[in-house]
Amino acid sequence: MSEELKTIKELADELGVNKQNVQYHIKSLPNKERLKNEKGIILLTIDEQNFIRAKILKVSTDKVLADKVSTDKISTDKVTTDKVTTDKISTDKISTDKVTTDKENNFLIEKIKIQEEQIRDLKEQRRNGKEQLDIKDSQIAQMQNLLDQQQRLALQDKKLLEEYKSEINELKSLKMPQEDKKENQSQEEVQTIKKQMEALNDKIKGQEQLNNQVSKKWYQFWK
Template sequence: MSENLKTIRELSDELGVSKQAVWQKIKRDSSINLRQFTSKKGNTVYINVDGQKAIKSMFLDKMSTENRQREDKVDDNKKEHVDGPGEVDFLRDLVLELQSEKKELHKLLDQQQRLALQDKKLLEEYKTEIKDLKALTTQSSIDKQASVNKQSDVEETNHQDTSKSKKWWRFGK
């Protein structure tokens, strides 16, 4: 492939714009004849040197007009700021108002952080209480089970004793 040909992607990277922007510029501008400056190999479109120059000039013209418009806006803003002492007073008042609002927001933020900390402490206390209650309930259930086991053991031994005595009594008859 010739070194003079570039793809749409290479040209867009060089100009710092998207590939779609280059395509739209080619399609919209009637001064560029698409077939005259491009060749297609497979799915890739290549642009020759003349087409590259034409596309670059279109983008550079657009960028230079945008820069001029920005400079004009900056000049207009500078002219507006030279109005006089009335505007300075207004801006001072505005700054003071913003500072007071900022102080209020800091107070609210501090309050919110304190409340969040209190909530966290309460949650920790509740968690420990729940753990203690669970431990008590498990301990009480273990104690109940042990007492039930003891009772059943006592009943069993009583039953065995009574059954032995009956059997012994029968032998004696």
């Protein structure tokens, strides 16, 4: 078990009181939530121990002083006893109150330190959240740029395809060489037309490959 944490019984044994006495003062702790070990036994932190210790020591001191005043009144002269007892009560009460006040102040100081750490953690979480938002905004801007690029490419593709189709139609509309021309001239013209058709088909395939590459980049961005 950690040296900083103690059970109710351990603290009661240390202070020489019963468990019920410690449990009574636990109700006065500012924090109502209790730490527990794996067996469900309540564990008290150093701040809680100091708080309860101060309460019990004050009660014990007051009781001892009351008993002493009663004994002195019986065994000595009333006037002398009253004066001595009054002076001692005042001195002891000041000393006890000072000890109690110091321990309560220490408890408050520790509590303030914990709150300051919580505030620093919240500020750090806020900074991290802002960085994540900045990253998300950057990703959205990149996505918009890719979308604009894809739209421009789509328009260019559409325009090129229309031009290719127009050229193909023009080639198809060309009249084949007349029968009265020489056979070798007809073959040359046919070959020329075939080459032009193949060139146009290559352009169309190249444009389709470019579109596929842009689509893959878009898919990888969202993946």
